[in-house]
Structure formats: structure tokens, C-alpha cells
Amino acid sequence: xxxxxxxxxxxxxxxxxxxxxxxxxxxxxxxxxxxxxxxxxxxxxxxxxxxxxxxxxxxxxxxxxxxxxxxxxxxxxxxxxxxxxxxxxxxxxxxxxxxxxxxxxxxxxxxxxxxxxxxxxxxxxxxxxxxxxxxxxxxxxxxxxxxxxxxxxxxxxxxxxxxxxxxxxxxxxxxxxxxxxxxxxxxxxxxxxxxxxxxxxxxxxxxxxxxx
Numbered sequence: 001x002x003x004x005x006x007x008x009x010x011x012x013x014x015x016x017x018x019x020x021x022x023x024x025x026x027x028x029x030x031x032x033x034x035x036x037x038x039x040x041x042x043x044x045x046x047x048x049x050x051x052x053x054x055x056x057x058x059x060x061x062x063x064x065x066x067x068x069x070x071x072x073x074x075x076x077x078x079x080x081x082x083x084x085x086x087x088x089x090x091x092x093x094x095x096x097x098x099x100x101x102x103x104x105x106x107x108x109x110x111x112x113x114x115x116x117x118x119x120x121x122x123x124x125x126x127x128x129x130x131x132x133x134x135x136x137x138x139x140x141x142x143x144x145x146x147x148x149x150x151x152x153x154x155x156x157x158x159x160x161x162x163x164x165x166x167x168x169x170x171x172x173x174x175x176x177x178x179x180x181x182x183x184x185x186x187x188x189x190x191x192x193x194x195x196x197x198x199x200x201x202x203x204x205x206x207x208x209x210x211x212x
Contacts, residue, residue, distance in 0.1 A: 086179065
């Protein structure tokens with residue numbers, strides 16, 4: 001991803017952020033009172049506000065430094081979603097069987113990390129492109145594979161099986177992982193003020209997801 005810095009927004013500030021997924025839907029009201037809905041975006045896009053995470057002057061300076069190092073909106077970076085940052089549900093432990101990546105055919109060695117959100121009415125598979133280094137576990141047909149059996153590109157979320165470990169035909173490939181969201185600042189100006197001598201405040205720090 002061009003214009004991307006492989007650094008994470010300060011975690012202590014991200015934990016106080018608000019936000020979540022955004023979708024775009026066109027709704028047309030028909031003359032008979034009914035409506036027609038059309039999906040404008042194929043994928044959702046996360047949007048956050050990290051301003052509420054600022055609690056001290058040290059926090060304020062950390063954001064200032066991080067903002068300047070990214071050149072404002074110029075360079076994207078990693079951000080940990082405080083609500084959705086691993087392959088399983090909140091409160092659960094990451095497992096090598098959490099998410100289905102695909103099915104082996106005896107030749108395919110490359111699989112993209114994904115996280116699927118689904119219920120009985122439908123579902124959506126989200127590409128995970130920024131896994132956290134050292135957190136990815138992989139299983140083939142329910143058997144957890146050793147780390148020597150595959151490589152994970154932490155900058156793209158691509159899992160590549162080593163020679164001799166390529167999944168056989170019909171074998172389900174699954175994975176568990178922690179991940180960050182690629183985002184950028186959605187402003188080129190940050191408003192700061194000192195609430196007290198040792199406390200700072202930034203009313204809003206909008207962040208928007210950058211889709212690869």
C-alpha cells in the first residue's frame with residue numbers, strides 16, 4: 001500500500017476511541033410508497049474519532065508528534081479498533097480454527113486472511129491486510145500447523161505455505177489472528193487546547209479506513 005507507515009497509533013489512545021463500520025446505500029422512494037435500496041459500496045469502511053482518548057498533556061503531545069510524523073493525511077498507519085481487533089468475538093481466545101481462508105487443491109499455496117461476519121440471513125467476508133506480527137495461527141483440516149509450515153506477510157495479510165506443507169485437495173484452511181485497521185487522519189489540521197496546566201484536549205481526531 002503506497003503512502004503507508006507500518007506504525008501503530010498509540011494504543012492507550014486508541015482504546016478510548018469511538019467509531020465503527022460505515023456503508024453507503026442509495027434509497028429511492030417509489031410512487032407507490034415502497035422503496036428501492038441499492039448498495040453503493042461493496043465493502044464497509046471503518047471510521048473513528050480518537051479525540052475522546054486524550055486524557056493528559058502527554059497524550060496530547062503523543063498525538064501531535066504522531067500527526068506530524070505522518071504528514072497529516074499524507075501517510076496512512078495502523079490503528080487498533082477497540083471493538084473488533086481479532087479473529088474471534090470479544091472475550092474469546094484466538095484459535096487456529098476461527099476463520100475459513102479457503103480450501104486446498106493440492107497446488108494452491110497462497111491464502112488471504114479474512115474475517116467473515118455472518119448470520120442466518122447473510123454474510124460478508126472482510127479482507128484482513130494488517131495482521132499483528134506473531135499472532136497468526138493456521139490449521140489445515142483441523143490440525144494446527146507449526147510456524148515453520150507457513151509464512152505470513154504482516155503488511156498484506158497473505159499466508160504462504162512452505163513447500164511440503166501445501167494443503168491437499170479438499171482440506172479446509174483456517175486461521176486465527178489479531179489485526180490492525182489501515183487508516184489515515186481525515187483532517188490536515190488538529191485543534192489543541194490546554195484544559196489545565198497538566199491536561200490537554202483535542203475535541204476531535206477523525207480517522208478513516210484506507211482500503212487496499
